[in-house]
Amino acid sequence: MALKGRRVLFVSYNGMLDPLGQSQVIPYLRELGKRGIFFTLLSFERAAAFESDGRARCAELRDRLGADNIDWHWLRYHQKPSLPATIYDVLSGIRYAAKLVKRNKIEMVHARSHIPATIALALKKDSPSRLSLTCADC
Numbered sequence: 001m002a003l004k005g006r007r008v009l010f011v012s013y014n015g016m017l018d019p020l021g022q023s024q025v026i027p028y029l030r031e032l033g034k035r036g037i038f039f040t041l042l043s044f045e046r047a048a049a050f051e052s053d054g055r056a057r058c059a060e061l062r063d064r065l066g067a068d069n070i071d072w073h074w075l076r077y078h079q080k081p082s083l084p085a086t087i088y089d090v091l092s093g094i095r096y097a098a099k100l101v102k103r104n105k106i107e108m109v110h111a112r113s114h115i116p117a118t119i120a121l122a123l124k125k126d127s128p129s130r131l132s133l134t135c136a137d138c
Contacts, residue, residue: 004036009097009106009123011116013089015045015077016065017057025112030068039070040104042097044077044089073100086115093119101127111135 010029014020021043029039048054058074065072075092078085097119100106109124109131111117117135124133 003032003108005038006108007038007040007104007106009040009042009100009104009109010112011093011097011109011119012041012043012112013077013115014043014112015049016041016043016061016072016074017045017049017054026065029065029070033069037069040100040106041065041070041072042093042100043072043074044093045074046077049074050076071104090115090118090122094122097123098126101131106131108132108134113137 010025012021012025014025016022016026025041025043029041033039045054045058049058062072073096075089075096078089093116097109101109101123109120111120111133113136117133120133120135124131
């Protein structure tokens with residue numbers, strides 16, 4: 001496989017504790033991880049993930065993902081007021097993802113939908129030309 005051994009940042013505006021993250025994103029990354037791709041996953045989690053029960057679920061999921069070569073990081077999802085909250089999420093996502101790209105020597109960024117694509121595009125503009133982008137549902 002051409003991507004074997006590659007380091008990929010996967011950015012999702014859906015939380016991994018949410019049903020969509022559990023049913024689509026995680027199985028997809030696990031299967032590709034078995035094929036030798038190293039993933040760094042950045043997701044935006046709802047407020048419940050930052051309560052005591054949610055923190056425990058995040059820690060457990062992080063351990064399970066780590067066993068599959070998936071390094072999971074999450075930021076808080078902000079909902080209201082809609083436009084300022086989304087702008088804040090994009091800016092915080094760019095800042096955090098840029099650190100992940102540098103620290104984990106990321107070669108490719110995959111964005112799941114429009115908001116993550118905005119983050120990925122900003123990373124591309126600020127990174128060496130070797131960083132390639134892909135997008136699903138954009």
